[in-house]
Amino acid sequence: MITVYVPCDSAAVSVGADEVASALEAVAGDRIRLVRNGSRGMLWLEPLVEVETERGRVGYGPVTPSAVAGLVEAGMLDGADHELCVGVVEELPWLADQQRRCFARVGVTDPLSVTDYEAHGGLAGLRAALAREPADVITEVTDSGLRGRGGAGFPAGIKWKTVLDTPGETKxxxxxxxxxxxxxxxxxxxxxxxxxxxxxxxxxAAHAVGASEGYIYVRSEYPDAVATLRRAIDLGYEHGWLGRNILGSELTFDLFVRVGAGAYICGEETSMLESLEGKRGMVRSKPPIPAITGLFGKPTIVNNVLTLASVPTILADGAAAYAELGMERSRGTQVFQLAGNIARGGVFETAFGISLGELVNDYGGGTRSGRPVRAAQVGGPLGSYVPASQFDLPTDYEAFAEAEAMLGHGGIVVFDDTTDMSKMARFAMEFCAEESCGKCTPCRVGSVRGVEVIDRITGGEDPDGNLAVLNDLCELMTDGSLCAMGGLTPNPVRSVLTHFPEDFHANPREAT
Amino acid sequence: MPETTESPVELVRAIVAAHRGERGVLLPILHDIQNRFGYIDPDLVPALAHELNMSRADVHGVITFYTDFRSEPGGAATVRICRAEACQSVGAEKLVADAEQVFGVKAGQTTPDGSVTLQQVFCLGNCALGPAAQVNGRMYGRVDRGRLIELLANEGDA
Structure with missing residues (x-):
């Protein structure tokens, strides 16, 4: 039997991976063992079919269902050459140049195979952690330099230590x-x-801080992730990786998946806690911080997916190996996401420090439209638009902050030269108005006023006076908002004002 | 489907009972109700509030906070089109306009024949293969006007 891989990742499925898998079963079902792996993250090649050969896994992509029969006939199952053949996947520079720690297994294994997981280094970190005192585990995480990957970049070890040091039966x-x-x-x-x-x-994390219960709060827009996690948790219980006496230790830890309901603000940690408690996702005032007064008032670790998923490798290979990567105070690897108008989009995990230009132009191949890159928004809807002229910026939290931008979670959205940047600035305000929880006035009302003022400026109504109002409004939102939603919405707006002021002249494009 | 003898209120009680012992159960319960009925009938709110020992206002407040929960039935198919930045960079705004023209309703509305509910959504996590859309919970990438019409036709056959 020949092992053939077709990703089950929903991005791959969104462009036909399920149909390709069915076609393969129909054409060669008796000759192959079909594995649905995760995606390698080279999304422009999806659906990427990989065939196990003596040379390694040979890839073909992007494969359409109608091309399957021809590919099999041309000898795909023996790794034969073909116009869709990309060669041995792990030798592709795009993959070979990465330093995958967090994503080491993604795309390689069957996501729900416990044997695959252990065979590829899984559980080594947990075993190492359980052999050590909680405080030592936290020291390891602190020494690794791991910072929160959700965007804020707060040192994970310090957060964990606060939870460990806060007395409480339930955490x-x-x-x-x-x-x-x-x-x-x-x-x-x-x-x-x-x-x-x-x-x-x-x-x-549960062992490190003495917690007995955990929740994964997944947005409802990700039904496949919810289903996969639930099945993985069931398997975890079956194999003694969750529940009582985990891996034969004293540790008891129960884990639950909770699904959001279409509110962006619930990505803010205190709002997420409110939602987990079954309430409206309204932001809480801080202090108290969640590490001390968190879910149901108990000491709580709140970390992003990638922060927690980076921990096993740190415990397995040691803090030093992780901290060796990266630059300045940004240690380890960042999982960059190349998105938007990009020729070769996907996931690129590498040490901090690589320049934005290398990511966007060299690996990403510039825009999908083939036009010049105008800007990239880094760090999500609350991040600044970085003009192409600043693409030599190294990806380091502090270097970005100095350039009045935000590295955040490493999401990079590319725009070409046809983009009207004033529209993007307006959208930042519109999005904030749509998604504000409404608790504080600068965010709730400021964002609505922001849209109106930008409309006046681009409509040619007293541009100078209204620009002054917009700047004033941005300052107020930054200083006066309760959380990052209102506080950071001015980032994209101000970056457009700074780098693309010409777009704020009355309808520059419509005039031509 | 066999006719159920249980009234909606009894079903709500059963759903609440199934979640007993869990913490902060309102959202999981509301998801279950919406999955069962397709929407959350305001008439069920008093029974739900009673079962959970909460005020009706609190339950109503939670339902109306979250965009996923709807208080009236949706269309047979739900089409959600991503309007976030990454999809905008590859033409999402045009796709939304096309969809509004194809279905003859604005985003947020249901067609008069009840066949399609059109919604905007901010990010489906398919940002390198945009514009992205979700049809009845399934995600699609590189969607344009033609592919959208094709997808809906296929959904109708399914």
């Missing part, structure tokens, strides 16, 4: 999988492609 580990930012899909790909890795990371 929680919550995973924020409400990945609502445009241009980000790495959380989803990890949950669909290597769910046990997240479960292992959360279990290590």
């Amino acid at each position: 929680f580990v919550c995973c924020n999988a409400d990945e609502g930012d445009s241009g980000t899909f790495a959380d989803r790909m990890l949950m669909e492609g290597d769910p046990f890795c997240l479960i292992e990371g959360m279990t290590i």
Whole structure:
């Protein structure tokens, strides 16, 4: 039997992977063992079919269902050459140049195979953690330099230590999988492609802080991730990776998946906690911080998917090996996501420090439309638009902050030169108005006023006076909002004002 | 489907009972009700509030906070089109306009014949293969006007 891989990742499925898998079964079902793996993250090649050969896994993509019969006839199952053949997948520069730690197994294994998971290094981190005292586990995480991958970049070890040091019978580990930012899909790909890795990371966190219960809060827009996680958790219980006496230790940890209901704000940690408690997702005032007064008022770790999924490798290989990667205070790897108008989009995990230009132009291949890149929005809807002239910026939290931009979670959305940037600035305000929880006035009302003022400026109504109003409004939202939603919405707006002021002249494009 | 003898209120009680012992159960319960009925009938709110020992206002407040929960039936098919930045960079705004023209309703509305509910959504996590859309919970990439019509036709056959 020849092993053939067709991804089950929902991005691959969105362009026909299920139909390709059915076609393969129909044409060669008796000769192959079909494995539905996660996606390798080279999304422009999806559906990417891989065939196990003596040379390694040979890839073909993008494959359409109607091309399957011809491919099989041309010898695909022996790894034969073909116009769709991309060669041995792991030798492709796009993959070979990455430093995959968090995503080491994604695309390689069957996401729900416990044997695959252990055979590819799974559980090594948890075993190492269980052999050590909780405080030592936290020291390891602190020494690795791991910072929150959700965007804020807060040191994970310090957060965990606060939870450990806060007395309490009941503590929680919550995973924020409400990945609502445009241009980000790495959380989803990890949950669909290597769910046990997240479960292992959360279990290590539970041991480290003395928590007995955990929740993964997944957005409802990700039904496949929800289904995969639930099956993975069931398998985890069956194999003694969850529940009582995990891997024969004293640790008891129960894990649940909870599904959001279409509210972007629930990606804000306190709003997520409110939602987990069954309430409206209204942001809480801080302090108290969730590490001390979190879910149901108990000490709670709230970490992003990729933060928790980076923990197993840190425990398995040691803090030093992780901290060796990266630059300055940004240690380890970042899972960059190349998105939007990009020729070769997908997931690129590498050490911090690589320049934005290398990612967008060299690996990403520039725009999909073939036109010049005008800007990239980095860090989601609350991140700045970085003009192509600044693409030599190294991907480092502090370097971005200095350039008045935000590295955030490493989502990079590319725009070509036909983009009217004033429309993007307007959209930032419109999005904030749509998704604000409504608790604080600067965000709730400021965003509505922001849209109106931008309309006046682009409509040619007292542009200078209204620009002053817009700047004033941005300052107020930044200083006066309760959370990052209202506080950071001015980022994209101001970056457009700074780098693309010409777009704010009355309808520049319509005039031509 | 066999006729059920249980009234909607009894079904709500059964759903609540199934979640007993779990923490912060309102959202999972509301999801179950919507999955069962397709929407959350405001007439069920008093019974739900009673079962959970909450005020009707609190339950209503939660239902109306989240865009997923609807208080009236949706169309036979739900089409959600992503309007977030990554999809905008490859033509999402045009796709939304096309969809509005094809279905003859605005985003957020249901066609008069009840066949399609059209919604906007901010990010489906398919940002490298946009414009993205979701039809009855299944995601599609690189969607344009022609592919959208094709998808709906296929859904009708399914």
